[in-house]
Amino acid sequence: MSKIIWSKIDEAPALATYSLLPIVNAFTKAAGVDVVTSDISLAGRVLAAMGLAEDELSKLGKIVLQPDANIIKLPNVSASIGQLKECIAELQSQGFDIPDFPENPANEQEEAVRAKYNPCLGSAVNPVLREGNSDRRAAAAVKRFAQKHPHRLKAYSENSKAYVAHMQGNGDFYGNEKAVTMDKAQKVTIALNGNELITIDALDKEILDGTYMSIKALRSFIQKTIDDAKERGVLWSIHLKATMMKISDPIMFGHALEVFFAPVFEKYADVFEELHVNANLGISDIEKKIAGHAKEAEILAAFKDVVDSDNPEIAMVDSDNGKTNFNASNDVIIDASMPVVVREGGKQWNRNGDAVECVAVIPDSTYALFHEEMLADCVKNGQYDVTTMGSMANVGLMAQKAEEYGSHPTTFELAEAGTVTVTAEDGTVLMSFECEKGDIWRMSRAKDIPIKDWVRLAVERGQIEKVPVIFWLDENRAHDAQMILKVNEYLKDLDTDGLDIQIMDVTSATRFTNARIREGKNTIAVTGNVLRDHLTDMYPILELGTSAKMLSIVPLLAGGGLYETGAGGSAPKHVDQFLKEGHLRWDSLGEFLALAESLRFIGRKNSDAKLAALTVALDVANDAYLGNNKAPSRKCCEPDNKASHFFVAQYWAKALAEGEDTELAAKFAPVAASLEENEAKIMEELLSIEGKEQDIGGYYHPDDAKAEAAMRPSATLNAIIDAI
DSSP states (O other): OEEEEEEEOSHHHHHHHHHHHHHHHHHHGGGTEEEEEEEOSHHHHHHHHTTSSOOHHHHHHHHTTSTTOEEEEOOOOOBOHHHHHHHHHHHHHTTOOOOOOOSSOOSHHHHHHHHHHGGGSBSOSHHHHOOBOEEEEEOHHHHHHHHHSOOOOOOOOTTOOOEEEOOOSSSSHHHHOEEEEOSSOEEEEEEETTEEEEEEEEOTTOEEEEEEEOHHHHHHHHHHHHHHHHHHTOEEEEOOBTTTSTTHHHHHHHHHHHHHTHHHHHHTHHHHHHTTOOGGGOHHHHHHHHTTOTTHHHHHHHHHHHHHTTSOOBOEEEGGGTEETTSOGGGOBHHHHHHHHHHTTSEEEOTTSOEEEEEEEOOOHHHHHHHHHHHHHHHHHOOOOTTTOOOEEEEEOOTTTOBGGGOGGGEEEOSSSEEEEEEETTSOEEEEEEEOTTOEEEEEEEOHHHHHHHHHHHHHHHHHHOSOEEEEOOTTSHHHHHHHHHHHHHHTTSOOTTOOEEEEOHHHHHHHHHHHHHTTOOEEEEEOHHHHHHHHHHHHHHHTSOGGGEEEEEEBTTSOEEEEOOOOTTHHHHHHHHHHHSOOOOOTHHHHHHHHHHHHHHHHHHTOHHHHHHHHHHHHHHHHHHHTTOOOOSSTTSOOHHHHHHHHHHHHHHHHHTSSOHHHHHHHHHHHHHHHHTHHHHHHHHGGGTTSOOOOSOSSSOOHHHHHHHHOOOHHHHHHHHTO
């Protein structure tokens, strides 16, 4: 029997799995495919770190190196320190004997505990599983549905003041970057003033980048954006990715918080030092730290005074509950927040819940240039037309921890001023940097085999789609200059006849792509890892309403397949609604599409007619799901995620009953009939929990029995599915 591994993860998609997976297994087993789970949730990883559970992530890290790997990967939590502490507290409350997270280790024992927990922070899962490059695009049926049922994009005002602000000159990562391509495999040492920070094993032909963010320049830049926002009368907001970039971006977030609330941090510096306040964790953590302190009320009033002063308004992440853009670093996820700014007409929400024009502050110009041009394009040309706009497909370099998303082990907040050197094993200094205390220094890496595969995949997609293939590479950026040399070399070995392949800097590539999109034309963007993330949220949110509807395929270098199912940025709000009123608005379309591709992969490998019939029937079901608009409603007491699973099961069974495989037709004809005949009763049972609070036994670590009961409330549907 063939096997698909379905990741057990967190939040809304984890809840959806309790309802969907029994249906999936009932259908796939009929064609000899077993779908099994692997727990890579934050809670599962915490328990594994403490020796109380199997290390499923490490196991999957070995499986992705095998030619028959087949994994459906749902979005998981990239945990901040605050989320990790919440997860640990929940597990402790459930009886698990695990220690607290030592935020400020005071001895060797606490240092050891911290070291065990550290791998659970940030993007712990993706670098392990992404042993291939990314192929993300909108499925044709999804694009047709979006154009037929367009979601709403907000118009821009005639003289919109919205804009993106970023650093310029030599202060940011872009301006300070240096890069080399290794001419042989050898050890490379990063040192500060001659003292080793880390030694790595660099590979032959690997690109190494070194760069740093000047904290002095960053703080000056932040203050300037605050002053400019006040002068222009726009809302102020910071946009980073403190989840994925778990070392660098929380530090930048903390500096922004300290600058905006400088009077508070100056006046209460002694109290904050006493309480181990860490600005990187945001105001919510500060509120917890000062709770019960003699000056608690005074400090809270001081924060409020800054907000109420003549400073610009701060963007809110939750106006209803008074949570600002500074609430917590993990609330700030640029690839989720910036598409909203563009979608909403250059606006974000203030504390009154009003959408007002804003300045989006993105310190590092490396990626800010993309968002700057996206917003400027809409300010100049107006909002997009969902019914006619074209598509952006993306081929992204991400295999083997490519570029910034793999830089965590080589990122440092410098403890002293001086010289950072990158030195080869033979003593050759490859790069050096003069830095100040507190600067953020990091090295990113891009290995040669993934780069070659990335170029191959881009050409392959170009041959299939017959549209321009644009490599987003800037010859003035040190890293990209090295990449361009490789791209030009590897293109010579591929069949590019008739293809339009160009290399453009970020601003030019954005303009080129947007002009085509406005004309209803499609373009393939070939990008590095971070831009991949930004583009494959921005464009799908504008085109489709959500990035969760993108087809996301990772052809693994070893020959297997990893199928990702969309973004989870809104998943916490989905869970909150479900717990409050039994309604889960998570759309499992990403899972439906990923499953079809996963089954297709097995079918191609094994030339299995029965499996091919099962896959074709699922394609029909997915088309029917879209065509009949069975996506979950956002409103309580209307069909939700559970109902969407029922309809896919109904359409899938019907397609099998009417299919060419006689054995499957005979098996599923009575199933299709039962699902159709009992539709009214099943819907009544599914809606029976709507409007009622739900107890699933935990947020990060639900009780399986409770969660399954909440997500499978239809006895009639369960009986039909379980009897297949």
